[in-house]
Amino acid sequence: MQLLDQTVDDSVFTTHESEVRSYCRSWPTVFTRARGSYITDQSGREYLDFFAGAGSLNYGHNNPVLKSALLEYIENDGITHGLDMATVAKGKFLEAFHGKILSPRGLDYKVQFPGPTGTNAVESALKLARKVTGRESIISFTNAFHGMTLGSLSVTGNSMKRAGAGIPLVHATPMPFDNYMGGVVEDFSWFERVLDDSGSGLNRPAAVIVETVQGEGGVNVARAEWLRALEELCRRRDILLIVDDVQMGCGRTGKFFSFEEAGIKPDIVTLSKSISGYGLPFALMLMRPELDVWSPGEHNGTFRGNNPAFVTATKTIEHYWSDDALEKDTYAKGDRIAKVFGDISDRFDGVSHRGRGMVQGLVFEDSTAAGKVCAEAFEAGLLAETSGPSDEVVKLLPPLTISTDDLDRGLTILTESTEKVIG
Template identity: 50%
Template sequence: MTLTGIAPTVFDELESAVRTYCRRFPTVFTKASGHHMWDEQGRVHVDLLAGAGSLNYGHNPAAIKAAVVDYLLDDGIVQGLDLHTSAKAEFLRRFREVVLAPRGLEYRIQFTGPTGANAVEAAFKTARRVTGRTDIVAFTGGFHGLSLGALAASATAFKRGAAGVPLSHVTRMPYEGFTGEGADTLDHLARFLDDPGSGVDLPAAFVVETVQGEGGLAAASPRWLRGLADLAAARGILLIVDDIQTGCGRTGTFFSFEEAGIVPDLVCLAKSISGLGLPMALVLIRPELDQLGPGEHSGTFRGNNLAFVAATAALDHWADPAFTTRLRDNATVLGGLLDELARTHARTGCAVRGRGMIRGLAFTDEGLAEKVSRAAFARRLLVETSGARGQVLKIMPPLAMDEDELRRAVAVLDDAIATAARGDGP
């Protein structure tokens, strides 16, 4: 498909071949608001991609955007390294007030480089420092980033293959459901850890996603997560929850682990923490584990003050009971709509995965998800695929999307699935 308007070959001529999303959605976008994106031809697209989880509140939410614009117009500090700034102080106070205190959580906040992968790297360093051990246990289907330490914990062969060097100090264990329905993967893990003949060293930490955003939308049950936390605590292993894609409300609560009633030792947040798609990442650390020294995990862009301002404004959502009620209602509506979609397309083996507002549709034919994504794009709906084989359609609308708009978007998906299942073109 050829791009039009802006010089049609400029991307091919100048941009690296590593680009991905633009290949799936080949048009030139010019503006966005809420759950809509406009291309250069003026066509409106409905966005169920949500910046891969970095736009939980939609594109350019008015209150957050206004806070950033006002801060800029007032010559607020933009680049602050890790200097004390009023923007950072206000974010820290607001985060404690709105997120930590109501949940009875006591964490130190480490600002890392602005990517989720950098937060994961920092969490691994902390776990290794605290325990004096080197290995990390990660799980099948997991994705934690593309820098070498985070990539070692990521499971997808395609992404791991780009490293060019051995990826070490990570032991892979089966996620819940990986070895078949009813199989006790925690018992499997415990046996490997406790048997001196297993060849598995006691790790520094477990790293886990409660819902595997890039791993096909597999979702761990609260019972499994509680069991994992208990297993870790009993053996002096730290528990790291990677909430980079599933945090900030994506599963229906601010943290994805709240339903399970666990308190991880470390929590990685990024993507939607800034509320406006501005780069920002952090690690929440139990105070006694905050053992890295000054400068041992640094980075120029830890001090993205625009992100602090946006993140502070985004937290206003969580101080508003109406927002959390609407989020729960939307999650219920979306789940019901997708369950109905699965029944309608039962011949495709359609099955609903995920939780809250991060959902997936898996099909018996693993190639069907890709065909549905293409058919949806032809209908001006942006929806990507997930899983090691791209076998699951991934659905991530803005958290507070209007219910009628949710229904319209799922109706477009319905049509796209029917078209793809028939083998028709887009």
């Protein structure tokens, strides 16, 4: 009997797996197969997926175009593990990434493969910024999320996640994200003042790290003018600007990079999640060429050469990013979600919405309501997660390739779930 035709008793997870598991508590079933926008459990029930691997599956589950390229590579004994050795698979990825992604956007970046996950990319970015500038401090923002390793946690806002470090998280200073003060305080006024004040106690920072849309923080969207002002401040003060595009990159907000709409050019960019296209572990750190001051082997990792991920990433770029069709479709679907969320917000007191492209959030003043809505949605066959400091936001991250019919079906489920909870 094939593995996927077998079943397991869900007690194996509660008995043998750590208490740290989280998503499975919201979705109490055992999954076995997935394709496109659907994931199936071992009883045969299908769920429409508005989670997409926390943004790692922008092109859906087991995308047939990418799967075909992957299976052909494996079948022909292509290299799987390559550290930082030169391989054909890596070379083809670099050619495609520079030719179809960076060059058309006027971006001149060197590429570093720091390890397989987003936090690896963030750690390398922070480490490089400190090496280049000779400074220690990093400026981050309220409600930011950048990863779970110690350096990434130091620039993450969530108190529960920070507490898990078990040691002081130092050399990082949080600043208010766009609209954190509700427009009462002028943007960056406090930041600039403490930079100039010799009595402020703020060490001159090496870098600022920012998400253009804070996904885990509650789908908080930075305005384009705010991002441009931040870039200008960093340029004037000789501070490096790092954009963490791990979740919002690869087309999630419409354009390939989420910062393109603001017209800024960060010094350093981190990418992961959907860069492989297939959900395979893969991360990149992009840097302006003059910042590439590493000595050979100064920053490395055993799994930084995931060649099957190079293969699917290259195919993704060739198939989806040779023109602007996917970008336009993402904007259209994002508008569709925003309209439905706007209708829900108009109907119910204490509900609002925000987002960009195909990351959208339904915000509840009663923070307990978001989790209840997601629970109702799960019972109706839809996967959606909560986010925000109090889990007060229903966050949608559907595959960019989802059909309009499936998108509408999922939005109907969410509307009906909201009605049941607060109607």
